[in-house]
Amino acid sequence: MKSLKKTALVLAVAGLPLAAQAELKPLEDTHMGNITGQAGVTIELETKVNIGEFKYTDEGSLSIRDISIGGANRTDLFEEITDPAIRNMAFGTTSDLIDNIKVEIDVAADGDALINVWPLTAAPIDFGISTGEWTLEGQTDTTLLANNFSMVGAVTKLGLTVDTATDTLNLNTMFGISDLDVDIPFLALGIRDLKLTGDQYLENPGILTIGATVDMDIYNGTRANGGDALAIDLNTFKADMTVGQVLVGGTSIGSLTIDNLAVQNTAMRIYGH
Structure with a gap:
């Protein structure tokens, strides 16, 4: 050597x-x-995913059909941002691919794994997700839960940390939903133009405020009877939300606005039975 x-x-x-x-x-x-050499790996990525059907089966099943995940392919995201120069920089280029992505992977000296997803340019990472029917299926009966789901938005920050001292996966992200539409036939409900943003967006719409804040820890926890469970601790969720139309029986009954929503110190334990 x-x-x-x-x-x-x-x-x-x-x-x-x-x-x-x-x-x-x-x-x-x-x-x-x-x-030593420079630590870490950087991956530049663009992709689009189509899935004909996703089905979860227990005794009955839940089926989601015609899933598409890609770019927003729209220039009208977050229309409250009106500065032409900012709009052109952030949303001037359209694509049906999830692109403009740089993934940085590092392992720290203490063994922690650090994964950060950043945009390659100054523009946020736009995305689009759509599906067909969401159906519950039994041996003889079916229920159409949801249909015509579509969502477009942007991610401004995504960080994952696996902490070797605590065996915990931490997720820290900021994302915004510019437009979400869905029909819920079995309740005769429809949602149109749902927007989810950072908790200062309604007061000050801009690139720096489009992202709702999510900070959560995921790990092997303990449920009430002492057994193992998938533990999810939502440390922080901060957002503004608006809904353009709430449809009941096909007719709009009005709109909704939620300003400065904050959810903190929320713990869930998930396990089979």
Whole structure:
């Protein structure tokens, strides 16, 4: 190993001008052993996903059909932001791909895994999700839970940390929903133009305020009887929300606004039975 390090150094020095070589001094092997390369991996990504059907089966089943996940492919996201220069920078380019993504993966000195998702440019990462029918199916009967689901929005921050000291996965993200529509036939309900943003968006719409804040921990926890459970602790959720129309029986009964919504210190334990 010592000879390998020295050989690599000699090859590198050989390519330098003589004047530069004159300023070089040899390093001891103990010092060379502390030299490492740049840590981490960066992945640039663009993708689109289509799924014909997702089905969860217990005794009966829940089926979701015609799932599509990609880019928003719209220039009218978060229309309350009216500055033309900002709109062109943030939403001027359309695509049906989830793109403009850079994923950085690092392992810290203490063993923690750090995964951060950033936009490649100054624009947020836009997304679009749509589905067909959501159906409950038994041996003889079915119920159409939801249909015509569509959602477009943008992610401004996504961070995942696996903490080796606590065996906890922390999720820290900021995302906004510009438009969500869905029909819920078995209740004769419909939602139109639902918008979810940061908790300061209604007062000050802008790129820095479009993201609702989510901070949660996920880990192997303990349920009430002492057994294992999937534990989800919602540390913080902050958002503004508006609904353009609430439909009942196909007729609008009005709109909704929720300002400065804050949900904190919420714990869930999930397990089979």
